[in-house]
Amino acid sequence: MRECTDIRLKILLISRRKEVLEALQTLLKRRPGLTIARKLVVNGHVDPLHEVTELPDAMVLHLGETWRAELEALAATPADRRPPLIVIGSAPDAPAMRLAMQAGARDLLPLPLVEADLFAALERIARDQQALAPAASAAVTVFINAKGGCGGTFLACNVADALTSRLHKRAVLLDLDVQFGTIPLYFDLFPARGLLQALENHTQLDEAALGGYLHRRGKLAILGHATQDRLPLEGISADAVDTLLKLCARSYEHILIDLPRQLDPLACRVIEQAEHVVLVVQQSVTVLRDAAKVMTCLQRDLLVDPGRILTVVNRHDRRSSISLEHVRSALACSEPILVPNDYRTVEESVATGQPLLAHARGAAVTRAVGALAERLDGGPNNVRRSLLSRTFSKVVKPRAS
Ligand SMILES: Nc1ncnc2c1ncn2[C@@H]1O[C@H](COP(=O)(O)OP(=O)(O)O)[C@@H](O)[C@H]1O
Ligand SMILES: [Mg+2]
CATH class of the missing domain: 3.40.50.2300 (Response regulator)
Incomplete structure (x- = not known):
């Protein structure tokens, strides 16, 4: 009973x-x-x-x-x-x-x-x-790719690393790509337990218990998938994720969330609480078509203020037949943020599990990611909206069967 x-x-x-x-x-x-x-x-x-x-x-x-x-x-x-x-x-x-x-x-x-x-x-x-009840303040940033492979996870990981290693902030990185999340690989981690186990036990979760599921890289805490996790077929509970976010907000200045592309009720609920949504695109017709759909959904259905959406053109190539003007008009967005294409540096960084700052500090791609981290941190004059001061209005969840 x-x-x-x-x-x-x-x-x-x-x-x-x-x-x-x-x-x-x-x-x-x-x-x-x-x-x-x-x-x-x-x-x-x-x-x-x-x-x-x-x-x-x-x-x-x-x-x-x-x-x-x-x-x-x-x-x-x-x-x-x-x-x-x-x-x-x-x-x-x-x-x-x-x-x-x-x-x-x-x-x-x-x-x-x-x-x-x-x-x-x-x-x-x-x-x-x-x-x-307790005071909490954290800037939540979600990363969404317009298509798989655009670089959402790559940017989430390296922005999180830049926030902690270079800007000395306390940050936690959450992998909500429940089925195919790869975040631990970007840091050469092979956790025995992680996000799914933390969420399973969310009713008992407090800050101390959460620490047992997090993996640390300097000041960065990472909650991703355990190496032995099976592919989960059932979704995860949005309430459990809420609990997790509130706990994280007590200990960290930044919460970075890697979302899968699917905009389901869970993703919507997380986006609602975000200060920034980073939409990662590349210069391709098919990517821009999907990105335009995501953009419309964010603004029209989820009522995300356009000022909260940062469009990143990853692997930017100035010689591409898809120009930045094309990107701006397809997405009706303001100036996109550019991250250059650097196949070799990025591949090596991913293959060795060393974030860009540790692997190639002076590379143009590293500097671009650093600039994005600074922008998300807002600089000294930025007054952030705390997790508490934002609305916690929720999206409709399908009835539990
Ligand atoms: N700026 C870049 N330059 C070169 N290669 C990149 C760049 N960004 C991402 N990549 C490559 O693309 C791969 C896929 O990126 P990933 O972040 O996993 O995509 P997503 O999460 O959007 O599906 C990365 O493993 C990396 O090898
Ligand atoms: Mg990804």
């Missing part, structure tokens, strides 16, 4: 139907620790938070006929004026999912409601609240 954990939350139930509010209240009353308020929407207002003066810890919104307007109103509300949201409604289609995501929905529970799913969603919110 599932263990019943204690949840202490103030919950606001919102619906246009009285009987739904009553049923939900009766259900939730069974769990001690929950304080429940109800809001019956009867007038023409579509904003679920209209006249709500004190924000609850969690809001459960039952979608009615005016669901679109309700979600749009929430999506337009600043994230810090929006409590964690659980949406209840009939099976959503893709546009509804996207809108719920933009409204900051943590979970979307279809009807008929599965009781255990509702309690599990509330437990997650309660857990997150507890984890948020």
